[in-house]
Amino acid sequence: MKKFLSAIPLSLQHLFAMFGATVLVPALTGLDPGSALIASGLGTLIFHLITRGKVPTYLGSSFAFIAPLALYVGKLHSPGQAVAGLISVSIVYAIVSIIISFVGFEKVRKVIPAVVVGPVVSIIGLSLATTAVTNMASTHWDVAIVSLLAAVLATLAGTKVIRLLPLIIGLAVGYAYAAVRGFVDFEAIVSAPTFALPHVVMPEFTWVVILGMAPIALVTIIEDLGHMFVLNEITGKDVTKNPGFSSILWGNGIATLISGFIGGPAQTTYAENLGVLAITRQFSSRIIQGAAVLAILLGLFGKVGAVIQSIPVAVMGGICILLFGMIAAMGIRHLIEEKVSLANMKNLVIVAIIFIIGIGYAHNGIAYATIAGLLIHWLVPNFTTKNEP
Numbered sequence: 001m002k003k004f005l006s007a008i009p010l011s012l013q014h015l016f017a018m019f020g021a022t023v024l025v026p027a028l029t030g031l032d033p034g035s036a037l038i039a040s041g042l043g044t045l046i047f048h049l050i051t052r053g054k055v056p057t058y059l060g061s062s063f064a065f066i067a068p069l070a071l072y073v074g075k076l077h078s079p080g081q082a083v084a085g086l087i088s089v090s091i092v093y094a095i096v097s098i099i100i101s102f103v104g105f106e107k108v109r110k111v112i113p114a115v116v117v118g119p120v121v122s123i124i125g126l127s128l129a130t131t132a133v134t135n136m137a138s139t140h141w142d143v144a145i146v147s148l149l150a151a152v153l154a155t156l157a158g159t160k161v162i163r164l165l166p167l168i169i170g171l172a173v174g175y176a177y178a179a180v181r182g183f184v185d186f187e188a189i190v191s192a193p194t195f196a197l198p199h200v201v202m203p204e205f206t207w208v209v210i211l212g213m214a215p216i217a218l219v220t221i222i223e224d225l226g227h228m229f230v231l232n233e234i235t236g237k238d239v240t241k242n243p244g245f246s247s248i249l250w251g252n253g254i255a256t257l258i259s260g261f262i263g264g265p266a267q268t269t270y271a272e273n274l275g276v277l278a279i280t281r282q283f284s285s286r287i288i289q290g291a292a293v294l295a296i297l298l299g300l301f302g303k304v305g306a307v308i309q310s311i312p313v314a315v316m317g318g319i320c321i322l323l324f325g326m327i328a329a330m331g332i333r334h335l336i337e338e339k340v341s342l343a344n345m346k347n348l349v350i351v352a353i354i355f356i357i358g359i360g361y362a363h364n365g366i367a368y369a370t371i372a373g374l375l376i377h378w379l380v381p382n383f384t385t386k387n388e389p
Helices: 002-029 033-050 063-075 079-103 105-111 114-126 129-138 141-157 166-180 187-191 207-235 240-261 271-280 285-299 302-309 313-337 345-360 365-379
Strands: 059-061 267-269
Touching: 002 033, 002 059, 002 063, 002 166, 002 271, 002 285, 002 302, 002 313, 033 059, 033 240, 033 267, 033 285, 033 302, 059 240, 063 079, 063 114, 063 207, 063 365, 079 105, 079 207, 079 240, 105 240, 114 207, 114 313, 114 345, 114 365, 129 141, 129 313, 141 166, 141 313, 166 313, 187 302, 207 240, 207 267, 207 271, 207 365, 240 267, 285 302, 345 365
Parallel strands: none
Antiparallel strands: 059 267
16 A cells, blocks of 8 residues: 555656646647547556556657647547548558568668658647747737746756646646636636546548548657657666567557547657656556556546636647747757768758648648658669768
């Protein structure tokens, strides 16, 4: 009992670390925040079951799918198409997992180069820049600036614990400021039910939604791979060998499948929770499983979802300036860390095409850009000159 009680604060840290990003995705796309919390907790437990508790990581809402989910759920009001897209994503996970099992992990890893990964990660953030700036400037710009500054200060000047929670701090400060200014509608919170169950959504398959969302799975698979390498460094164990990267993909794919059916977004492993592991040095999967149970319980409270939905768009806009910009910067950082030479003309062409296609297409640009980058890398010879690496 004493051991169980001592683990609760550690589980709460993981809950706080993932909370801001996990509920931000449904807030931006029109999904139910409570369902997203339940999906993240349930998905994490499923992931741990499939990986036999050997991968101490948390699964939360993926940012890679914000644009298509916002289209199908927020604009077209067709959550069934969003579910169909998430099912197609889980099928891609299953296919890649089977390929890895037969071909071998190292061979598959070489097929997806850093010159494609970096710019694709960047356009996840850049493709959402207009949304962030519009929300920031549309109404109450002072609220947006306060929210942004609070998140920036938490990121740069906060303690180790505070630096894990910049999104929550930015949201809390911005929300409080907006409430003082009279911009928060509390009536919806009062009228919301105390308890609420997620709604099962049936899929509506179309080729447009499948082709628009399925290729983005390659982005989150790459993201998972990077997170596992970080986890290996933190724990000193190679989880890509035991339980194996194919098991990790199976866990993530099934978590995304279940999430879609109960009205949640796609699931992915979270770097925020890897940061908690690095600080606490507590690698027990039981602690993260505890956080998953707490997320499910929290998601069942209808008032929680109502509070999240009452956040003014200006607050979200200010937070997203930092969030989406950081995602874009992480892609550039990946190119630098992997020593990708842009003096090589083929690399430069790949990056250029990915950026323009990814940002230029209003819908499904990330998917088209990923496919284009991989096809150029695989099919176009490297015509280097003497002056190129």
